[in-house]
Each structure stands twice: as structure tokens, then as C-alpha cells.
Amino acid sequence: MSETAAAVGDDRPEEGYGLSHEMLQAVEEALDAYNLQDVEKLVVPLHSAVMADLLEQLHPEDRRTVVGIIRPHLIADAEVLTYLDEEVRGQVIELLAPEEIASALAELDSDDALGVIEGLEEEEREKVLEALPTAARMFVEEGLTFPEYSAGRLMQREIVAVPMFWTVGKTIDWLRETEGLPDDFHLIFAVDPMYRPVGSVRLAHMLRSKRPVKVGAIISEDIRPIPAEMDQEEVAHQFRQLSLVSAPVVDKSGRLMGVITVDDIVDVIDEEAEDDLLKMGGVREDDLYRAVVDTTKSRFAWLGVNLVTAIVASMVIGVFEGTIQQIVALAVLMPIVASMGGNAGTQSLTVAVRGIAMRELTSDNAPRVLWKEVLVGSLNGLIFAVIAAPVAGLWFGDWMLGLVIGSAMIITLIAAGFSGALIPLVLERLKVDPAVASGVFLTTVTDVIGFFAFLGLAAWILI
């Protein structure tokens, strides 16, 4: 007990920065000793974000035990749920009754509550919704009518809006007297009689204006309302593009519905970046916390596609079986050409996929970028031809073999650069996500061209 207590003490100063190794160990030791009271003493005082980290790091069985212990706390401090990884959150929520989830969610901001609820199974969701207080339920149900990953799902419903004709003094008095306003807000929106946003005033500006001034006189009209249906990637792009801090969200008739602030965008950007990285690596989603069988299933598809393309490449080799039979050195050297092609292509591909995601590579500059990739491919092809040719020549004592591998290198690297940039552009045009599918096509192209160029030239020149 003294040990775990010391661990808690040690952890304090750092607590805010994440879960410490010592804390995790202390909790695991207390769990192993079935010392549930100690577990409670250790876990309950943690910051919600750190508690979430802890739940993520624990073994699933331990996680169940801890959730059982801190259940009342979890319902009172639902923030923890918002910090959890989606996979783990699902597991935690399964352990709570719908009424418990509902009473936890009622404490959260509308956007956070919606974020938790949209991850629930249909049936569970219904039950939780029924148990929610009417106001919160209305916000959530309205939120669910918007498409997944849209501005409507992202926005916070708690906003502060006043009529144009109010004065600064009246507004400040109203803010002071009114109950139930959001805890924190940065902008006050000015709305017309139809509740359409016409401008916004920053609080700092409001505070520094004289009381008799009309709100309409100090608003900024550059508010760029976001339709609630807009996809969240588009919303993130707009925030990034114009360095926005917040933007009002409007419904189809232009009525003010909510507000999106830049801190909501951080999560979207993280998700997007994760998406692109994971997709390019051939995994559909972050499966760190997933069970073995689920992970195997989710990775199977990509490997299956790769098996097919690998067989296609092998068939190219199969065409040249006779050639290889005569010169076995070809079998030894051919993976070098294909591997260089694959890597050079992946370089172009990565820059192109990132450029498309950031809207910097468009149909306007595509021809220039393609042409540049061809030039870069030629230059690097030439350089590596000059390196690889003598290596192969010396290795097998055959200078013509060096000539073959050098020429194949140039052809393959040009094709790799060109197709590395072209494939994502074409997929984008066909409305297929370039991050997810480009890799398969690219390696098929570079393997086929690499093997064909090398073995074909060998058959032609050496035999």
C-alpha cells in the first residue's frame, strides 16, 4: 500500500501530461492483488484524459474490473468517455446500462454527447436516447439527422446570439443576467429576425466598446457560414485555408444552428491524417486496441488484393521462364529493379496523395507535376543505372548484364515517377480515395514494368 501511495504522489506533478508508467504499474499491481479499494483510490483522482489513457492501456479483463469499480464516478464525470479511443469506448459503454449512459451524457456539451451516441449500436442508441432529458435528446436527435462526418455532427449547439439592434450595454446586461448560457464562448453572433447570422463580435471587442453602441455597428460581416451538411474534411480545409478560429453553422434556410471552433477541427485533422497514413499503409483503421481476429479480418482484404497483383507480376516472370533457365543471374537481379521501381514510385505517390489531400495538387498543375516526376525519374534512373550496371557486371562477370540492368532501371524509374503521380490523380477524378487504392495499382505497375523491362531486354540482348 505504501508503494502504490508513493506512486500516486510521484505521479502528481506530471499527471497532466499523460499516464505515467508508475501509475499504470501501481494500478495493475493492485488489480493483481484483488485490492479493489486501492484501485479506486488510485484511479478516481485522475484527470479525465489520464483516466482514459489508463483504461486504454489495461488488459480487457482488467479494464472491465476497473470500469466496475469506478462506475459511479464514470457516470458523474462523462468527460472520460470523450477522451477514449472509439474501440475502447465501445467496450466501456457495453458495461453501462442505457440509463447510466444517458445520465452521463446529459452532463456533456451537445457535440460531445453526440460524438459518444453516434458510436453506439442502433438498439443501444434508441435506449439511451429514450433515457435522455428532453432538451439534450432533441439536440442529439437533430444532430443525428445530419450525415456522418458533416458539420452538423461537429458543431456545438450552445451558442450566444443577439439581435442586431441591441446595444453593447443591453447585451452585456443580458449576458450577466441570463441563466443557462454556454460555459465558454468567444464570439457573439448578431442575427436578423429570421435568426440568420449577419455578423459576429469577438468578446474582446464587445468588452472594449462603449455601452450605447449598437451591436450592428461593431460586427464583422466576414463570418463565412458553414452549411450543416458540409463534409468535415471540407470544413477543416476551410478553417485551415483561411486560418479561421470559429464559424457559424446554418441549416438549409440559413438559420443559425450552432458553431464550430478550431478545437473541434484539431480532432478532424488528426482523424484525416491518421486516415491517410493508415490507408497508405494498407490498414483500414487504427487497430491497436482491436482483438486479434478482428484485426486479422480487417487486414485480410488488402493482403488478398496484394496476392492477386503479386501473381500478375509473377505471370510476367513466367513469360520469361526460358530466359531465366538460360541465365539464372536474371532471377537474382530482377527483384532489385522491381524494388527500386516500387520505392521511387512510392515517393511520387506520397507527395501526390498528400498534395491532393491538402488541395495543392489540382488538375491545374497536374501536367506540370507529371512532367516533373518524369524528369526526376529520368535523373535518378540515370544515376542508379550508372551505379547498378557495374555492380551487376562485376558480380556476374558479364558487362552486357550490367547494360541490361542499367537500361531497365531507367525505364522503370521513369514509369514509376509518372505512374506514382498519375494513379492518385486518376483515382481522385474517379472519386476513389487516392490514399487507399493508389498503392496496389502502383506496385502492380512498377513490378510489371520492372520485370518486363529487365527480363525483356535480357531476352533481346543477351540471348
Added chain:
Amino acid sequence: MSETAAAVGDDRPEEGYGLSHEMLQAVEEALDAYNLQDVEKLVVPLHSAVMADLLEQLHPEDRRTVVGIIRPHLIADAEVLTYLDEEVRGQVIELLAPEEIASALAELDSDDALGVIEGLEEEEREKVLEALPTAARMFVEEGLTFPEYSAGRLMQREIVAVPMFWTVGKTIDWLRETEGLPDDFHLIFAVDPMYRPVGSVRLAHMLRSKRPVKVGAIISEDIRPIPAEMDQEEVAHQFRQLSLVSAPVVDKSGRLMGVITVDDIVDVIDEEAEDDLLKMGGVREDDLYRAVVDTTKSRFAWLGVNLVTAIVASMVIGVFEGTIQQIVALAVLMPIVASMGGNAGTQSLTVAVRGIAMRELTSDNAPRVLWKEVLVGSLNGLIFAVIAAPVAGLWFGDWMLGLVIGSAMIITLIAAGFSGALIPLVLERLKVDPAVASGVFLTTVTDVIGFFAFLGLAAWILI
């Protein structure tokens, strides 16, 4: 002219969302026709972010012409510089005199000015600093004393801080009367006599409190000051981890120096995400706007490393030259095993690299993750063995060949899963960036094991 005018008109409603295709074309046409007045009329009214997009998209020569035309505007509205890609910004700044750059920068917030200046060459930087007004110069010079990519480079120096003992009324009056406060702020910091932050009040809270209340009574003390030396990735992690909106930055003695807000973090997160994605793709930085020779150079290194590892893999094949001579089918099939290993390994690698970057994969859960990868590798290895074995058997009419490829598939996929997770963990421990170096090691391992398992089993079983 009427055409370009129409294009401007069309573009307006969309202007905020980025550069339209029509606008770019109109500018390019005006440039081709040497119609410099039209160019000016088209470009000057654009939003700074859109103008930056336009400059990025133009050919370098056209870019030079446009910068020449809009030069006075560029100096008056330096925002454009902050929106530019670093590569392009360097090219634009080269076209301006140090005094012009200085007068442009004087208009910017301290963090933005610092961001532009830190990208300049040493000599140019000195000249610009000399030309800056004293106050701005002091901020920038102080900023430059902090390490690159640190909180000190990121923070905004314009802050609002008041003593603890002031009342709400006094603070509001002071805010109303004082000139030269920042344009926008969200928090007011309360400081002690040593100017160390002791808490913060949100403006919304300040506005809704009664005038006689002491600032000290309404502050939140949960301010989590950030040392100015802290690396920006760590800062971003802290913001993300605790869902912060802003945090004060302090110097070594704890004195309040500036503030970092979540919108600064968006750029850091974008950079980080870009870094990881690009490094895993084997490119050092976003080279979309780079010249051909520079791009070739920057990609050369990675391809060079890959050539060496590809030769190592080839040497493994070389060991089995005799075996391949006897059974050419092996040369046809061997790339399939290596390719499946490479892809399965990349899947594990991607999840591990992302997990390390997000601090979700730590030494605490590493053993569990490694074991999971072995299990996933075994399962998928088994499944693909069952698929590949009959394919190979039918293709070459040799069922023993099917047995060989199936067994090699299982061995390779287990090794791939294990090393895909292990390599980034080891590199992280050795303080090498796992995103940049993992790929090379992984493909070497999967190629070597793939070729060795397949050809070795073939030599053992078939001959």
C-alpha cells in the same frame, strides 16, 4: 478583358474556399498577353489565402512577374506571406528588398513575423532584423533565441495580463481605455508581482461577473504553463491530450512570456502528420513546389539505401542459384512470398508508427502488441498459405511446390508482423525517428526472410 472580368465575377462567391480554376486561367491568360494591368486588377482584390494559392500554382517565371506587379500590395498586406508554402515563400521573399520585408512584417502578429523570418537565410535575416521597428525586432530576436520548433517560436507575444488584486470593474475599464492591446484575445491572465501566471479568466466569465469581484476570485488555476523551450510536438500532444484551447508560455523563471492557442496547434499537427506520412513514403519533405534537381537530390538518398538493401536480398537469392537453375518455377513464385511479407509487415509497421506518434504504443503495452502481431501474422499466414498453395500447385502441376510456398508464406507473415511492430519500437528506443527509418529495415527483413524461407524450403524439400 470582358472574359477575364466575367471570370472575376464568377469567382467571387467561392473566393473564400480557395482558388478557382477560372481565376487561375484568367491570370495566366492575362500574363501570356502581357496584359499586366489586368493581372493587377485580378490579383489585388483576392483574399490573402487565395492570393497565396495563386502564387503557389503559377509557373516560377509567372510568379516572379506577378510578385513584381503586386509588390506594393504584398508589402501592405503581409498576411499573404504567412499563407505561402515555405518553398514558395523563399522564392517570393528573394524578390523583395530587406526594408520591404521588414515593413511588411511589422504589420503581422509576433508569431507570424517570427515564422517568416526564421525561414530566411542568415544574411538576409540580419538585414531584415535591422530594418524592423525596435519593438517588433525585440520580440523577433527574443523568439529566435528559442530552439527551432519550440513553444517559444510558436507563441504569440501579445497577451493581456492583470494583477490578481484588480477587480472585474477595474479590469474592464482598463481594457476599454488601454491602447495597443491585442486585436483579439480569449483569456485574461492573472499574474503575481513577479509576472508569473497564477490563473486565467475566460472573457465570457469576466463579462458575466459583477464589477466589484476580485480577479483572484474568479480565476481558474488549471493553466498548465508551457516552458518556452518545450518541443512543439510535445506542446501539440499536451493540447490534444487535455483538449486545451490555450496555454500560457513561461520562461525559465516562470515569468509569463506569451500564449499559445489551439489554432497555432493546427499547423503543428498538420506538419507532424505530413512529416510522418512523407517519411514513411521515403520523401523528406513536401517537394511539390521544388525544382527538379532539388527533388531528385532529396529523393536520391532513400533510393540509395533501398538499392543496398535490395542487393542484400538478391544475395540471399544468389545463395540458391543452383536450386533455381533446377526448378525455374521458384524464380517465378518467389516475388509473391516477399511481396506478401512486405505488405503484411507494412500494415503492422503503420499501426505501430502511428501508435508511437500518438503515444498510444508505449513500452507498457509493447509486449502485448508484439504478441498480437505474431498471432495476426499466423492467422493471415495460414489463410494465405491455404490460398497460395493450390494456386502454385495447379500452375506448375507440382503439389510439393504448393506445400513449399504455403509454409514459406506462414513463416514470412509471422516474421513480418513481429518485425513490423518491433522495428519502430526499437528505433524509438534508440532515439531514431521510427517514421523515417522503419521502412528500410522492414523490407530488408521481410525480403531476406521471404526469399530464404521459400528457396531454403524448396532446396530442402524439392531437391
